[in-house]
Amino acid sequence: MHLFWRRGYEATSVSDLTDAMGITPPSLYAAFGDKKRLFLEAVDRYQAGPGSFAKAALCDEPTAERAMRHLMMGTIDSFFEPKGTKGCMVVLAATNCTTESSDIAEELAGRRRLAERLVRDRIAMGRDAGELPANTDVEALAALIITTLYGLSIKARDGASRASLRKVVEQVMSMWPRAPKAPSSRTSR
Secondary structure, X not given: OHHHHHHXXXXXXXXXXXXXXXXXXXXXXXXXXXXXXXXXXXXHHHHHOOOOHHHHHHXXXXXXXXXXHHHHHHHHHHHOOOOOOOOOHHHHOOOOOOHHHHHHHHHHHHHHHHHHHHHHHXXXXXXXXXXXXXXXXXXXXXXXXXXXXXXXXXXXXXXXXXXXXXXXXXXXXXXXXXXXXXXXXXXXX
């Protein structure tokens, strides 16, 4: 997983994989079938492990705003885990795929589309609950959050500090749409 995460799918050879795993190529093929299946298993492991915080962020927070903040801040925190690799594996591992690996690129694109749908659904829940203005463009707001996440991933890979990435999230969250406040029930005298 870490090898694919660091180098990407195309740049990781079967020889690199067998060396890292301490096995022979026939053992790799017997266990996983081929490099593509091993890669997809590695992505599954990433999503169940280092990337699993995202689902909790979307489900555990009481408001859409808090869920998006938690998602983005949790993403940043995951980039700085001692055993992790900076950046999101699902975003970065196939950025260098050639046409021969278009199926891998499409698989990861499908996973990113699912993530965007989950973000969009959580924002829609917030709008429907009155947390956001009724006219909030849920699609555009979800795209802003997802685009920010992708950008954070690339900036982390390029060596950006945790503090600088957190400032990006704070700026994005400062633009969060606010629902109009209900009129006060007090009467003036």
